[in-house]
Amino acid sequence: MAAQQDIDNRLPITGALMLATLMNTLDSTIANVALPHIQGSVSAAQDQITWVLTSYIIATAIMTPLSGWLSMKIGLKTMLLVSVGGFTAASMLCGIATSLPEIVIFRLLQGIAGASLIPLSQAVMLNLYPPRLMPRVMSIWSAAVILGPIIGPTLGGWITENLSWRWVFYINLPIGILAFLGLYTFMAHDEGGRERPFDFLGFSSLVTFVLGFQIMVDRGPSQDWFYSKEIWVEAVLSLIGLWVFIVQTATSEHPFFHRDLAKDGNFVGTTVFGFFVGALLFSTSALLPSFMQTLMGYSAIQSGVASMPRGVGSLISFLAIPWLVQRFGARSVLVAGVLLAIWSTWLMGRFDLSMTADPIMIAGFIQGLGTGLMFAPLNTLGYATLDPVHRTEGTIVATMARSLGSSAGISVVQAMLIRDSALAHARLSERISVSDPVVRGVLPTVMDPNTASGLQALNGEVTRQGSMLSYDNVFSWMALSIVLLLPLIIMLKPAPRIPMDREVHAD
DSSP: HHHHHHHHTTTHHHHHHHHHHHHHHHHHHHHHHHHHHHHHHOOOOHHHHHHHHHHHHHHHHHHHHHHHHHHHHHHHHHHHHHHHHHHHHHHHHHHHOOOOOHHHHHHHHHHHHTTTTHHHHHHHHHHEEEOOOOOOOOOHHHHHHHHHHHHHHHHHHHHHSOTTTHHHHHHHHHHHHHHHHHHHSOOOOOOOOOOOOOOHHHHHHHHHHHHHHHHHHHHTGTTGGGHHHHHHHHHHHHHHHEEEEEEHHHOOOSSSTTTHHHHHHHHHHHHHHHHHHHHHHHHHHHHHHHHHHHEEEEEEEHHHHHHHHHHHHHHHHHHHHHHHHHHHHHHHHHHHHHHHHHHHHHHHHTTTOOOOOOHHHHHHHHHHHHHHHHHHHHHHOOOOOOGGGGGGHHHHHHHHHHHHHHHHHHHHHHHHHHHHHHHHHHHHHHTTOOHHHHHHHHHGGGTTTTSHHHHHHHHHOOOOOHHHHHHHHHHHHHHHHHHTHHHHTTOOOOOOOHHHHHHHHOO
């Protein structure tokens, strides 16, 4: 009866879930733009203000694996209502915070409440619709997941410059209230009580792995990676946690995550694929704003506008996905998405300091098309052969993989940028001899090496050119790395066709 009620109300439930997902993904990037303004408002040092981001990451890392067990114990509807209500309330508290400890604590609460929104909303969507409609449903759901991080920097820049950084958090209030009312009104009540015995060792080892990994990749660039004892400690703890979790899952009578997840080839393949997609493609979302603002001199709003075509490309893909999957199959569409992603990052590897915004917008549009063509087929293929009983746990594992991949990718590319910038600066400096008359002839007056200001200006330009070379190098390596994803697609089985009588029954 409850399932039938949800199916009858699936359109308003879908709308509420889309709002909740958008609120969560939007908040993952919108606060980044406002970070310098928050730092000044609460009088925080540079190393202290990063805890506004780190506290959210840590809370999400701890709570994401637990959300599946809790949803089975207290019911899916109750868990979603608690998550949406808690996230909305924590957003309001972040907006009224007056000190650094307050905002860090409230961001921690925000991460705890919001950790389950994406995986549980996806699980509900998978339960609401028949397999025949999965490509369309997953394209709709993926739109909320992808568009949040895309429009976040633009919206955050505009809000910060025209209103206040506090409105970066207040914007969640109307969205959260609408999502809460929609779920409360239309979603059937779920009694829960279906949880397995809680695996304390499995949960604690998984949290140790995820937490150690997240902190390691977050702190790595600032701590000089494995030249730091702190990074070594975090890496060892993470590996120990992973090893204990694997052994416990393989041997325990009631493991924290069901072993059947590892037996489904499609689910394993798409989860691994999702990890690398998060590592490679979401890294560009972090690189491009800093590239445009630091090297190209764009304002926050200008860089946001230049990033908008990426969102337009994703929207076009999401609209076309149902027809494309039906016509060519999910695997073929996934290959097309990977090829577009390779093309876009290859174009980014040809950026230069004299260009206009057009190449950035063109490459972003192509990458948006590719990203949109990858996410919905991945979700379709990942759950095509998985037992519906394991969907909630599956969405949680897949979400964790994408999150870990994104964190690792951003940290790795930032480390590559720092290293390559220093190398490029050294190589360019070696080729400039201030005593060479040819060099003197081409240098502008403002870069006269005989004066202190001129020498400083010359060094600044060498640094700028070296940074540009490092960005091109990173983007080129990313294009090459995405090529390596293509063989993974061969491992994925096509989604089974649903017989006509089952389609009619599902409808």
